[in-house]
Structure formats: C-alpha cells, structure tokens
Amino acid sequence: xxxxxxxxxxxxxxxxxxxxxxxxxxxxxxxxxxxxxxxxxxxxxxxxxxxxxxxxxxxxxxxxx
Numbered sequence: 001x002x003x004x005x006x007x008x009x010x011x012x013x014x015x016x017x018x019x020x021x022x023x024x025x026x027x028x029x030x031x032x033x034x035x036x037x038x039x040x041x042x043x044x045x046x047x048x049x050x051x052x053x054x055x056x057x058x059x060x061x062x063x064x065x
Contacts, residue, residue, distance in 0.1 A: 004010050 004013060
C-alpha cells in the first residue's frame with residue numbers, strides 16, 4: 001500500500017509541507033542572520049564579567065501641599 005494513496009494522506013502531506021515552507025519563510029524574514037546585531041568581543045566580556053552599572057539619580061522630590 002502506498003503512503004499517498006488516500007486523499008486524506010495527500011492533503012495532510014501538502015499541509016505539512018506548506019507549514020514547513022511558511023516556517024522557513026518566517027525564520028528567514030524575522031530571525032535570519034542578517035537580523036542579528038554585530039557584537040564586539042569586548043561588549044560580551046563586559047556583560048559576562050559585569051561592568052559597574054551607571055549611577056542612577058533618585059527621582060526629584062515633589063513638595064507636599
């Protein structure tokens with residue numbers, strides 16, 4: 001018995017192939033290598049080692065009326 005002998009198996013095969021093509025297209029459009037930013041090794045080292053965070057100023061006080 002052939003795998004694609006019934007209409008249901010052909011339909012399922014076509015739909016799975018269409019899904020695979022759609023997923024590959026979405027990956028290429030949104031997650032492909034050309035969408036990744038260039039990161040310098042020194043930036044990675046700073047993140048891993050831990051650079052001191054920039055000083056944060058407290059929010060300004062609002063006078064109470």
